[in-house]
Amino acid sequence: MNKTISDIAQMAGVAKSTVSRFLNGGSVSEDTRQKIERIIKQYNYVPNTFAQSLKAKKTSIIGTVVPRLDSFATSQTLIGIDEELRNNQYQMLIANTSQDMQREIDAIYDFARQKVSGIILLAAEVTDAHLKAVEDIGIPVLLVGQQHEQLHSLVHNDDQAGYEMGKHVVEKGHRKIVYIGVTERDQAVGIHRKQGFKRAIDECGGCDVTYYETSFKMSEAIITAEAILKESKPTIIVGATDNIALGVMKISFSNKIQIPQDLSVTGFGGYEITEMIHPTLTTVKYHYFEAGQVAAQHIIRLVKGELVEQCTILDVEIIPRESVDKI
Incomplete structure (x- = not known):
């Protein structure tokens, strides 16, 4: 009640x-x-009169809810959002939730009470509680990084990213493959990215692929990779993120496993560090800064009551580098 x-x-x-x-x-x-x-x-x-007061008196502030700040993807997206908002005389407020779902929900209500004009939500998962919060506050919300039929969404083409990486792996001759993913609660990374990869592998046929799961933290990816390398000898390990791939590389170096001569490694994300390390990391580049710019453009249009397509899908780009050997 x-x-x-x-x-x-x-x-x-x-x-x-x-x-x-x-x-x-x-x-x-x-x-x-x-x-x-x-x-x-x-x-x-949320008082019934609150949404009415927002419609009557708009602010020039956009709230942005992020799961973490210590992330290349998040920081680049935020920079893009901030730059585009400033160019349009808007300001950004940031709520960091430290990957705590309840804090995400609280942040949506908190921003509404602060009378922001719109909210950009970077969430790994959209629950009924998220949807209720969006309905309760009565102001525009744009979901970034995930897709949901009830929300305006801006996503990277994770299925295509996984597919392109899978094609690259098999074209390089790899058939004994390990894929280290993340929880399927994160639909973009945990489901769509892996599904695209599986599709490319299935088209090839004759591949021996084992799928594992870890977290987004490099420290946990290192532990997962170490256990895998004790049990099996794949020719390549595909990390669902660049952080996971970097964790694989770190534990490989510690165990005197040469990359790519003994083990090939790939990631997803296109973090700047991946082109500075040796060997440079094969990855799929995501255009996070541009995503932030588009997100800002879309939320401004929603605030103004203008039409925005329900889901916008951004292209990705595979970057072949030194960390994958041809067999």
Whole structure:
């Protein structure tokens, strides 16, 4: 059952006028503010009049929710968003959720209470709670990196990226292959990227492929790769991200495994570091900066009430380098 402003006031032990003053940015004591905020977050309360006030008075601020800041993909996307917003006289607020889904939900409501005009959401997974939050706040939300039929989305072509990498691997003669992916809760990386790769492998036939799962953290990819290399001797390991591939390379060097003479390695992402290391890493380049620019353009159009296609798919580009040997 949805809570009313009277319910919030009663639970906080304050007058309705105090809650109203808080919701409209007025002055309340620190203790009262904390109590009201805690109750509002607990019940995901958004007043019915809030969406109306947003429509009546737009701001020039766009909220951006990101799962982590220590990521090349995230930082490049944010730079693109920020540059394009500034060029259009908008400002960006950033909420870092540290890959905590509840913090993502809270950030959506928090941004709404701060009266941002729109929200750009970089999420690994879209749940019913995300969709409810978007419906509750009544302001434009653009999903970046994942696709959902109920949200305007901007995605990289992960299926094509996986397919191009799979074709490259088999064209280089590799048949004993290890693919290290991530959780399928992340549809883009965990599902679509792997599906594209599988499609290319199936077209080739005669391949011995083993699929493993790790996290996005390089430290955990190192542990996974070390266990794999103790059990088997693939000719190539395909990491679902550049971080995973770099973890594979690190543990290989530690175990005196030469790349690419003893083991070939590939990744996805096109991080800058991949062309500085030796050997340079074969990867699929994702245009994160450009994605940020397009995301900013789309959210501005949505804020203005203009039409935006439901899903925009950005191209990717395979970059063959030194880390893959031809068999």
